[in-house]
Amino acid sequence: MTSQDDQHTAAEGTAGADRPMSGRSRSRGRRLLRILVSGLLVAGLAFYAGSFLRFAATVAGYQNNDAARADAIVVLTGGSERVKHALTLLQAGNAERLLISGVHPETTPQQIVISTASDLSLFSCCVDLDRNANNTLENASETAKWARENDFSRLLVVTSAYHMPRALLELNSTMADFDLVPVPVQTAELAFDRWFEDPRTTLLLAREHLKYLLAWARIAVMETSAP
Incomplete structure (x- = not known):
């Protein structure tokens, strides 16, 4: 055998020795990737579970604030x-003016009075109707505009208890210089302190919590990208 044959044989041997090593490296890389992905999934689930439990505790912890x-x-x-509760607060003298945000374009004050058993005279002196907002984000925008136009600095925020965290999140993002006081409306058939006993309440909280997280993420991105 010539020296060239010897070199060729040696090269083949070296290449053959490299192949198992490369296979082991790829296998080890895939294993590390699986561990990393599994770790991220576990961390994500832990974050979501912790966030949901805090959200549920916040909703359950809201107290009656009708004296504010x-x-x-x-x-x-x-x-x-919600509207009936706000009108009751207005009539009781808790504030001088009320904004009902998100009123359907075709809804009249008379219809609101009938559905809430309230006093029509309040609408001629002390109630404003926002017909532009279609969601919580737009509620916050219209509320900020209305409050600044009227030189208000402290507002009572009336909405359902489960909706309050997201409502305050959106309002605070556009009204950081305002004093916002939550006045939650409790729903008799929903026991938020025992949400885990009722699938309907659990589903409601889970759905609202997801909306809260999406709103939080959107606001965080906007604040990060702001000049």
Whole structure:
């Protein structure tokens, strides 16, 4: 065998020795990738579970705040009980003016009075209707505009207890210089302190918590990208 044959054989031997090493490296790399992905999934689930439990505790922890007073009241539509509660606060003298945000374009004050058993005279002196907002983000924008136009600095925020965290998140993002006081409306058939016993309440909180996280992420991105 010539020296060239010897060199060729040696090269083949070296290449053959490298192949198993490369296979082991790829296998080790895939194993590390699986561990990394699994770790990220576990961390993500732990974050979500912890966030949900804090959210549920916040909702369950809201106390009756009907004695609070402010310059004005804003109620975010989503049920006649919210509006009725806000009108009751206005009539009791907790504030001088009320904004009902998110009113359907075709809804009249008379219809609101009928559905809430309230006094029509309040609408001629002390109630403003926002018909532009279609969601919580737009509620916050319209409320900020209204409050600044009227030189209000302290507002009572009326909405359902489960909706309050997201409502305050959106409002604070546009009204950081305002004093916002939560006045949650409790729903009799929803026991938020025992949410885990009722699938309907659990589902409601889970859905609202997801909306809260999406709003939080959007606001965080906007604040990060702001000049």
